[in-house]
Amino acid sequence: MIVTPWEVSGHVDYEKLIMEFGTSHITKGLLERIEKAAGETHFMLDRKVFFSHRDLDWLLDKYEKGEEFVLYTGRGPSGDTHLGHLLPWVFTKWLQDKFDVELYFQITDDEKFVVKENMELSETTRLGYDNALDVIALGFDPDKTFIFVDTDYIKSLYKIALRVAKHTTFSTAKAVFGLDNSTNIGMSFWPAVQAAPCFLPSVLKYRNVPVLIPAAIDQDPYWRITRDVAPKLGYYKPAAIHSTFLPGLQGPESKMSSSKPETTIFTTDTPEDVKKKITRAFSGGGATIKEHKEKGGNPDIDVACQYLYQMFEPDSNKIKELFDGYRSGAVSTGDVKALLIKKVTDFLTEHQKKREQAKKKLDKFILKD
Ligand code: TRP
16 A cells, blocks of 8 residues: 555555554544534544544644634645545535634645646646636635635745745655655655645734644645644644545545546536446446345445445435445445436536636635735
């Protein structure tokens, strides 16, 4: 298994990641605390789609004492937005609604330019503003959401990034990110730029502000470095809550990837694309209809079942019914795929409408120097 910010491959063992990264489980006690503070729970928490954290208990202590926190998350614009990207953002939106807090959203055109061999900066910047439409389309609060594309906000980030960089050695960056002597030097400075928004709210508000980062677990190496540096700069360590990955359409051992369109459903896909892609998706069912009826299937590896579980079917009773039926063979692969096609098509029809409207709202959300 490889899980770094720039590569995820193999069978991802999430328990092992908690051990290796040194993060914490989201315990039952913590779930109850979140539910109490938020007024309700979220199915992504109950189902362990968000499964790990750093200092979430500390953040809740602060919140309960009346100290408001802010949210920070982001996007690396290397292609069109797909459903895997939306998963943590949907949860982030819930957090914003329930806690009524600000969100800082970093779009890293600079990162994708230095990391991706074949991408021009003009292209990553263009994609950055295009991806921002997907963020806005999810309905974040325009008065409390600040989206910035790095190269157009770097003046505000640079002084913070410099202070982080000064306290981060090359050997730390090498060890945490797997850099070597052939890595371009843009990448060795880059982690300081992703750390900067953790302290930006404190800089902007002239006081220490607790920050919670909802993001997939592959981003955790950044927070490790940032948390080491924070006390040296006089700031709070950022807290984090980590999600699993939505698998690629070709099977549970894969992540959705923008560079492989057949593995992925993009937010701009047509109903025909959605139907074609989901119909072809990896199935955990029996080899034939007869075999499936006799022996049943495995919803834990079935891609359509997993998309419903992780993102598209919030009703846990329905999930249980569906999974039980699938295991017994009463529910077929075709049934599950038809249900998912309907859910995804409905979602995208609505999303695409809002995405169009977002073009007019962009200015309200974007921070520039
Ligand atoms: N590095 C992330 C990516 O490639 C983008 C990003 C920047 C981000 N800041 C973040 C993601 C904070 C999550 C949280 O997608």
